[in-house]
Amino acid sequence: RKEVEQDPGPFNVPEGATVAFNCTYSNSASQSFFWYRQDCRKEPKLLMSVYSSGNEDGRFTAQLNRASQYISLLIRDSKLSDSATYLCVVNRWGSGNTPLVFGKGTRLSVIA
Amino acid sequence: DAGITQSPRHKVTETGTPVTLRCHQTENHRYMYWYRQDPGHGLRLIHYSYGVKDTDKGEVSDGYSVSRSKTEDFLLTLESATSSQTSVYFCAIKGTSGDNEQFFGPGTRLTVL
Numbered sequence: 001r002k003e004v005e006q007d008p009g010p011f012n013v014p015e016g017a018t019v020a021f022n023c024t025y026s027n028s029a030s031q032s033f034f035w036y037r038q039d040c041r042k043e044p045k046l047l048m049s050v051y052s053s054g055n056e057d058g059r060f061t062a063q064l065n066r067a068s069q070y071i072s073l074l075i076r077d078s079k080l081s082d083s084a085t086y087l088c089v090v091n092r093w094g095s096g097n098t099p100l101v102f103g104k105g106t107r108l109s110v111i112a
Numbered sequence: 113d114a115g116i117t118q119s120p121r122h123k124v125t126e127t128g129t130p131v132t133l134r135c136h137q138t139e140n141h142r143y144m145y146w147y148r149q150d151p152g153h154g155l156r157l158i159h160y161s162y163g164v165k166d167t168d169k170g171e172v173s174d175g176y177s178v179s180r181s182k183t184e185d186f187l188l189t190l191e192s193a194t195s196s197q198t199s200v201y202f203c204a205i206k207g208t209s210g211d212n213e214q215f216f217g218p219g220t221r222l223t224v225l
Contacts, residue, residue, distance in 0.1 A: 031212075032211060032212040032213075034211075034213055042218075042219075043202055043216035043217060043218050043219050044155070044202070044216050045216070046207075046213050046214075046215065049209075049211045049213060087154070087155070091212055098212075099145075099157050099160065099170060100157075100212070100214060102147075102154045102155040102156075103154060104152070104153070104154035105154060
């Protein structure tokens with residue numbers, strides 16, 4: 001099983017739609033979880049951390065299921081500007097300063 | 113803005129030549145990282161540093177060396193560039209929120225002919 005797995009997509013959705021991405025991770029000892037967004041030919045940018053209780057930031061909601069080792073990202077009311085690649089990221093083991101492992105990304109295209 | 117710059121932003125070089133990429137940060141972050149990103153592989157960690165003169169290998173360190181002689185600069189060197197090292201290289205720093213998040217520089221696009 002790969003350390004972090006994501007559906008590569010692309011997900012093509014109309015403006016205003018709700019879209020959800022899932023990601024699975026292999027190391028049950030991982031403690032840090034994130035979603036990053038990456039635009040074409042740009043650096044990855046932190047979208048949000050993911051906490052055990054779930055968390056929301058405007059139109060974005062992230063969930064963590066430790067028992068099943070998966071993370072989700074829900075985007076409501078999609079905007080054209082949401083078109084990007086979304087990277088699921090976990091730390092390799094434990095907490096603190098351990099290296100991060102990046103998924104290959106899920107590509108989203110929001111269509112007018 | 114995490115105050116990270118990378119230089120050069122683009123470079124074309126020939127096989128066998130040495131190449132040094134520079135990452136510079138202005139906010140005194142202790143941890144710095146070098147990644148490469150290739151189609152089909154996502155971001156992969158090359159080396160990282162947890163302080164001046166303290167570095168460690170990542171998952172794809174072969175063919176690369178690093179140095180950190182001062183807090184603000186983290187250098188990545190390809191001693192003898194190969195075509196397989198054609199890639200986009202990103203530098204990152206570890207944030208200070210306690211979540212272990214990282215923030216990235218704008219990247220260096222390296223082509224080895």
